[in-house]
Amino acid sequence: MKMKVGTLVFGAAIGLTAAAANATTLEDVVARGELICGVSTGVAGFAAPDDQGNWSGVDIDVCRAVAAAVLGDASKVKYVPTTSKERFTALQSGEVDMLSRVTTWTFSRDVGLGFEFVGVNYYDGQGFMVPKALGVTSALQLDGATVCVQTGTTTELNLADYFRANNMEYSAVNVETADESRENYLSGACDVYTTDSSALAAARSTFDDPSAHQILPEIISKEPLGPLVRHGDAQWGDIVRWSFNAMVVAEEKGVTQGNVDDMKGSNDPEIQRLLGTDGDMGKQLGLSADWAYQVISQVGNYGESFERHIGVNTPIGLERGLNQLWTKGGILYSPPMR
Amino acid sequence: MSDTLRPEDQLGGGLPERAPPPSTVGIQGWMRENLFSGPINSIGTIVAIGIIVWLLPGILEWAIFDATFVGVDANGDGSITRKDCLVENAAGLMTLEGACWVLVYVRWEQLIYGFYGSDGSIWRPTIAFVGLLLAIAPLLFDKVPFRRALLWFAFAFPFIAVWLLGGGEWKLSSVLVFYGLIVAILPLLFDKMPGREILLWVTKIYPLFIAFLLFDAILDTLLGFSIWNTLLGPLAVWEFSPLPALAEVSTHKWGGLMLTIVIGMVGIVLSLPIGVVLALGRRSTMPAVRLLCVIFIEFVRGVPLITLLFMASNMLPLFFPEGIELDKLVRALVVVVAFSAAYMAEVVRGGLQAIPKGQYEAADAMALTYWKSMYLIILPQALKIVIPGIVNSFIGLFKDTTLVLIIGLFDILGMAKAAVTHANWIGLAREAYVFVGVVYFIFCFSMSRYSIWLEEKLNTGHKR
The missing domain is CATH 3.40.190.10 (Periplasmic binding protein-like II)
Known part of the structure; x- marks a missing residue:
């Protein structure tokens, strides 16, 4: 049998998990069957536990999108609440696979602390x-x-x-x-x-x-808030970046949670590439061909996520403002999927 | 009053007993004695009554008369939110008149159990809590029915609690490690217990056993080879599990009052024995032992708990080899126990120093060994003296548990704060804090009353 030192010494529930040292983050997440996402300890509309104890918010949706893309199931996320003081250590030490917790993208954090911001999911100020x-x-x-x-x-x-x-x-x-x-x-x-x-x-x-x-x-x-990962695992950074971008592209192209199945038959080549009916983008990321389809069918596009958690019909009541698509007067812009 | 007795008193009453003056009995007498016994007290009483009369109506109105208690979907929007507490005020605006206890009503499960309930296994912490009450009852009171049976239960309870709360499969090997320590210590304390000779062997072997396991684990980590796994592991006996396997509930789902009690109880239960050992070590005549204890105590006492928690949460993970992580809750528990043990050690040292030298000399004169003289003579007296200090430490510890909030563990206060960050409940911080305050008061006040009761019970007339 496999003896766990932790179990022995403290006799309590300790996870002393010795993962293979050189595994990539993607391999770790797939092997674990669960994404570990560092979130905030509660910011209305961005990340907060609801009455049933499920986390929800626009930051949470980024975690869910990554889990959907990687594991095909948006619910396979373990949320680790981190305070603003310990968030970076949690990411650095590998306690979490990514952070999605209203963190402002700054030079010093991106460069000095050795992180990689993969996008902006809310332009604040x-x-x-x-x-x-x-x-x-x-x-x-x-x-x-x-x-x-x-x-x-x-x-x-x-x-x-x-x-x-x-x-x-x-x-x-x-x-x-x-x-x-x-x-x-x-x-x-x-x-x-x-x-x-x-x-x-x-x-x-x-x-x-x-x-x-x-x-x-x-x-x-300027407070561009976005998800971030550790330096040094470019593939994982790409996965998180494009899981989020897929949500933005989907909004641009009018693909929603409701019509994503119909859109699979679309003639628009970018939609075809997005939903994996054409091209091998999933393969290039190391994911299945329908990764973005899973993101959109389980989490929705960016606009849907926004309106669900912080839009004008929620108690938060935020206008899209800067966070509107670039085609509609905002600055939300995803590089093309090609 | 005169010192000489009148003849009728000596004879046992020539005159009939007269009733005491009306101003010294009944409610009037009580008030006279307790509230108006002098000009300063009278002024104090009047001021206090004034403050109560001034504040109480507002508090009652907010907390009870104008408050909304039960979560009904009053405004009919399909969900229960803070909006259901709003009432129309004179200006025609929807506003909160009193407290919105609906928050506590709706979030009750989270406030008590954290995220434990998302697996539908609330029954486990509930049973564990009932078990906790049964286990501590015989330890707190000596006139409990079935005390002997309950004491055995208390002995087994830590294991049952970990199994209930954490779940997972508990194999014989883990149980052995878990109880080996207790079994190893017992014969040192009781010299007339049955089977002592055999238990003494356990005492001798146990440290070797643990050293072997640690060595083996290091070997396993470094070389990927483990003596245990290759030689002893395959034996079927280790696979025997005394309790059925429960679904594992990771500690990141623990929270609310449950987490507060877990941290508080582990801290209380472990800090006292460790504190006693540290206190004895600090007064030891062996320089190495004394130095180690002094360094530990002074280091821990010199650093705030928050700093230690931050260190455990932020720095330790960076020291561990990649891929190895220690559960966040366990890190916090280790820190809380170490912290309170250092304070406990100083409290106990106070008691040890208050025992007259003659007691130590008498114990030596009886040819008692060091441990026996401590266990039989010094500690019973010393600990009795410092009961208020010990309970004071316990209460402080129980309140300090809430600091785990800053390392992202949601105790009851953390859960309450998380609740009011949800869009549906923004702005109800007052309700959340009042609720948490009341819960803390109940726990801390009970502890303090118990300590008073215990002091009375153990009072053998040596009270200083």
Whole structure:
């Protein structure tokens, strides 16, 4: 029998798994029959456990898409909640196969930390929310305002930079959590509430009277959020990148969860390549020919995922904005499938 | 009051006993004694009553009178969300008037069991919890019916709990390792137990056995060759499993109150014996032992628990060879146990130092060995003195368990926070925190009351 040291020493449920040292991530995932995806500990609409204990959100859908492409089953994902402090170690040490947890793509993370960002699944940016009663229509009118800001975040730095660059003064009300910001803002302890605009919209949706508050048009920072993998396994990076891109291409081409079976008979060569009825893209990735078909039939295209979790019909109520397809005024753009 | 007794008192009552003055008995007397015994106390009482009268109506209104308790789909949108708690206010807006306990109602299973329920095996932690109550009852109280049988159950319980919660197949070999340690220690403590001679052999062999297994595991990792797997492994006897195999539930699904109790109980149960050993080691006359214990205790006490948890969670995985990982929960448990053991050691040392030197000398004069003099004479007295300190440590430990949140383990507070990040429940943080606070209060208050009871029970008149 195979004795596990962990079981022996601690007598508890310990996974001391000695995987073959040189296996690629793809081989590991296939052998395990499960994708291990690092997610956040809870961000509304992006990743949060629902009432039944299932994780859902747009970040979760990226994990599900990869699992569908690799294993043919979107439900074969083990979600490991990671805090913003330990997320990179979890990826580095191989505890998770990929991260999909509202992580901003920056130079230092991509280069310095040795990760590979494979795409952007949400273009975010820091914004300002003010009560309409204040009569402010632009962030440039905020001179002298009291601002609620979470300490220790890039939000705080962006805020300082923006006000200094525009020769304006502000006094900060420093808070620790998003809930605290919300409470302070609602009780009038500050005039302005600043954080990523997606979070602003999510917070506004829970106000008694959302229409009395306004998110100002200025976005003062770039926060491209996307999934990332470890450096050094290019094949795995490709798989995650194209699993996500398949969702974007599918939206571009009008392939949805509902019509994907009919689309298999489409004459459009890109759709044929996407769904694996033509070409050998799956094979090149080391996956089955219908990998993207599995992604779309089980997870849906990007637009469907967006509308399901954070779109205007959800409590979060976000507009597509920058995250609209490039053909419709946004900047969402996937390289062609050819 | 005079010291001399009047004749009628000595004779046993010439005058009939008179009722005490009305101001010293009944509710009036109680209030006089406890609430208005002097000007400062009277002012304090009045201020306190004022604060209660000022705050209580608002709290009650929020938590009870205006609150929504049961999850019904009030607004008929097909799902139960925070919107079902909204009521129309004077301005015609839909707003939350009171607490929305629907959150707790809907998320109850997650708050208690974490993600355990997604496999439909809630019955396992439930039974484990009932088992826990049965197992600790005879340890906490000595007048429990069937105490002897329950003590045996308590002995077997750790194994049953791991089997119930973790699942998987438990083979004889694992059970041997699990209980070998306890069996090996027993004859050291009791010199009149039946079969002691045989058990002493276990004591001698057990460390060798563990050393062999560790060596074997290292061999296996480095060379891919294992003595155990090639020679002893094939023997059928090891394959015998005393309990039926249950479906494995990985620890990443554990959460909620269940995880809090698991971490709390493991910490409490392990930290006391380890702490006692460390405390004895720190007072040992052997320099090497003393130095090791001092270094361990001072290192752990000098570093915050959060730092240790971060180290276990972030740095350890980088040290392990590629592909080898230790379960996150186990890493957290090791840290929690080590941390509380160091604090426990200092509490126990306080007790050891409070025992008069004569007791140590008397024990030596009886020609008792070191372990026996500690076990029979010193520790029973020392531990009794420090019961408040020990329970204080336990309560602190139980509350500290919530720090595992920062390494991505969802204890009850983590589950509550995750619940209010879901789009359906945003903004109900107050309800979530109040619920968690009440649960913590129940546990910690019970521990504190038990400690008071235990002190009373063990009070043999030496109380300082």
